[in-house]
Amino acid sequence: MATPSKPMLRALGGEAVWPPPMWLMRQAGRYLPEYREVRAQAGDFIALCTNPELAAEVTLQPIRRYGMDGAILFSDILMVPWAMGQPLRFAEGEGPQLQPVRDAASIGALDPSVCVANAAPIFETVRLVRAALDAHAPKVTLIGFAGSPFTVACYMVEGHGSRDFAAARGMAYADPQLFGTLIRTLVTATTGYLLAQAEAGAEVLMLFDSWAGMLSPSQFRRWVIEPTGQIVRNIRKVNPTIPIIGFPRLAGPMLAEYAQRTGVQCLGVDTSMDLRWAATAVAPHQALQGNLDPLALIAGGMALETEARSILGTMRGRPFVFNLGHGIEKTTPPEHVSALVRLVRTG
Numbered sequence: 001m002a003t004p005s006k007p008m009l010r011a012l013g014g015e016a017v018w019p020p021p022m023w024l025m026r027q028a029g030r031y032l033p034e035y036r037e038v039r040a041q042a043g044d045f046i047a048l049c050t051n052p053e054l055a056a057e058v059t060l061q062p063i064r065r066y067g068m069d070g071a072i073l074f075s076d077i078l079m080v081p082w083a084m085g086q087p088l089r090f091a092e093g094e095g096p097q098l099q100p101v102r103d104a105a106s107i108g109a110l111d112p113s114v115c116v117a118n119a120a121p122i123f124e125t126v127r128l129v130r131a132a133l134d135a136h137a138p139k140v141t142l143i144g145f146a147g148s149p150f151t152v153a154c155y156m157v158e159g160h161g162s163r164d165f166a167a168a169r170g171m172a173y174a175d176p177q178l179f180g181t182l183i184r185t186l187v188t189a190t191t192g193y194l195l196a197q198a199e200a201g202a203e204v205l206m207l208f209d210s211w212a213g214m215l216s217p218s219q220f221r222r223w224v225i226e227p228t229g230q231i232v233r234n235i236r237k238v239n240p241t242i243p244i245i246g247f248p249r250l251a252g253p254m255l256a257e258y259a260q261r262t263g264v265q266c267l268g269v270d271t272s273m274d275l276r277w278a279a280t281a282v283a284p285h286q287a288l289q290g291n292l293d294p295l296a297l298i299a300g301g302m303a304l305e306t307e308a309r310s311i312l313g314t315m316r317g318r319p320f321v322f323n324l325g326h327g328i329e330k331t332t333p334p335e336h337v338s339a340l341v342r343l344v345r346t347g
């Protein structure tokens with residue numbers, strides 16, 4: 001059960017908790033020596049994500065080192081296509097590689113109903129982390145997550161990372177029916193995947209939509225707002241109370257419509273967004289989460305202090321979760337993260 005005294009759950013419930021709760025996107029990862037050690041032990045990245053003991057261990061590393069308010073499940077947004085049977089590998093230095101799905105046969109072959117069974121080790125990780133937090137860190141909130149259908153579809157169609165995801169966005173225009181079938185498959189798979197995380201002990205769910213900002217407004221409504229809203233409504237039918245964070249990265253002014261129409265409790269905001277504007281674009285009870293530049297965290301010193309204090313000054317008096325505007329970079333000195341935690345803790 002959710003414990004209402006957890007700072008992060010209070011903020012997501014609409015309370016202006018101060019100093020604000022904090023965690024950092026990609027807080028477990030290669031910038032931490034203790035992560036690199038476990039990663040080497042596990043073999044490849046997928047082996048790590050599907051090894052509940054090791055994945056739980058790396059989830060907890062930043063909690064032990066920094067005392068963050070949120071522990072994010074250690075996994076990846078591409079584990080959903082992997083669990084539906086799309087071949088995936090993480091090649092060293094190249095990022096993720098998938099066997100692309102670009103026609104009716106390969107998209108039709110994806111089976112959302114096997115996703116939850118194949119992702120069983122990930123839910124076991126959630127159980128292990130939750131038990132450890134309940135025993136040793138009862139104020140820390142466990143965050144489950146998935147990629148949003150559009151961003152996951154970008155990788156599934158393209159087969160790898162890309163500057164513009166032209167194959168995926170092109171398919172959305174040239175064959176909206178086929179692209180729509182892929183998005184619907186992902187809505188079904190993602191709903192089941194997130195509900196299974198909630199059942200295993202996740203107390204908050206986050207939807208990462210890293211590439212939402214590449215879309216025109218009409219495409220954004222169709223491929224970001226509608227499917228995200230469907231997932232939120234599907235989850236609400238089964239679990240009416242779990243807070244959901246939506247992160248439509250680089251959405252710009254589309255954030256207002258996203259906030260209004262998807263029904264998420266909290267909006268993740270990227271580094272480019274003016275927090276003063278964001279505060280006027282969402283409802284007063286909707287929390288904001290963000291948006292320190294990961295590069296300011298690498299720089300440290302006065303640059304970090306100035307940026308972080310400006311965010312705190314702007315968000316004081318509002319429901320807010322301190323975070324980065326995108327994931328931690330692997331060259332980040334771990335002691336800069338300690339300095340940031342000290343700064344945010346003093347409000």
Ligand code: CP3
Nearest residue numbers: 025026027028029072073074075076077095096208210327
């Ligand atoms: O935040 C956390 O600490 C939780 C774990 C997490 C990872 N990826 C671990 C990871 C989360 C929430 C993600 C989300 C994710 N994955 C996104 C959305 C957020 C964003 O960054 O925009 C995306 C687009 C992915 C896809 C992905 N996974 C890419 C493009 C890469 C390669 C880039 C890289 O840094 O190597 C990954 C691999 C990945 N996911 C790593 C980690 C720690 C690095 C793998 C390694 O250890 O070698």
